[in-house]
Amino acid sequence: MEPETSATDAELQPLLEYLEAHRAQISLAALREELLAAGHAPELVDEAVRRVEANTPRKALAWPFGLLVMLVNFVVIGVLQALLFALASLLPSSAVSGILGLFILGLGPLCLIGEIVIGVRLTNGPRERLGRALIWGGSFSLILPVLLGVLLFGICLVFLNGSWS
Numbered sequence: 001m002e003p004e005t006s007a008t009d010a011e012l013q014p015l016l017e018y019l020e021a022h023r024a025q026i027s028l029a030a031l032r033e034e035l036l037a038a039g040h041a042p043e044l045v046d047e048a049v050r051r052v053e054a055n056t057p058r059k060a061l062a063w064p065f066g067l068l069v070m071l072v073n074f075v076v077i078g079v080l081q082a083l084l085f086a087l088a089s090l091l092p093s094s095a096v097s098g099i100l101g102l103f104i105l106g107l108g109p110l111c112l113i114g115e116i117v118i119g120v121r122l123t124n125g126p127r128e129r130l131g132r133a134l135i136w137g138g139s140f141s142l143i144l145p146v147l148l149g150v151l152l153f154g155i156c157l158v159f160l161n162g163s164w165s
Contacts (some may be wrong), residue, residue, distance in 0.1 A: 015040065015048035028052065062129050066136025073115070073141040077108045112138045 019031055026034075028049055035045045081104050088100040116138035122131025 011044055011050050014050070015044060016051060019048055019052045023052065023056075059132075060129050062132035063136045064138060066131070067132035068113075069133055069137025070140040070144070073112065073137060077111060077141075080107060109142065112142050115141075 004062050015035060018035070019028065022031055023115045032045055035048075036042060084100060084104045084107070088104070091100065114132050119134030119138060122128065122134065125131075
């Protein structure tokens, strides 16, 4: 149930216009504090902030699409690494295959960091949701293998030390 206010639209209109004009650059909480510091009645300011928040459209969720991006990352990077490993095994020189091996290991994280950078660039434009999904997918793709590696390392330590019992 919404609280009743005695504020008229004429009293609220300047506050609403101020909030709408500046909310793209400054958070509503900071704008609220500015209006209160300027001497406006707290009830009017709260009502204006409530109305602006009610009119603000919610952003579509990006993390579910980010999970799909993560799965695609694992498939694409896995296929690329498999192809490069096959190429490295065909090379006769161990020095060339060693350099290629280092390139293979660095390829995945490099692609994921590039994906996050592209996602950050896209968040400032019309493809903002795609940008957020790329950030989520790239972050998941970087963090998940690290967490799994730490978990596997911990399990191996438990078994090697015999401290599970």
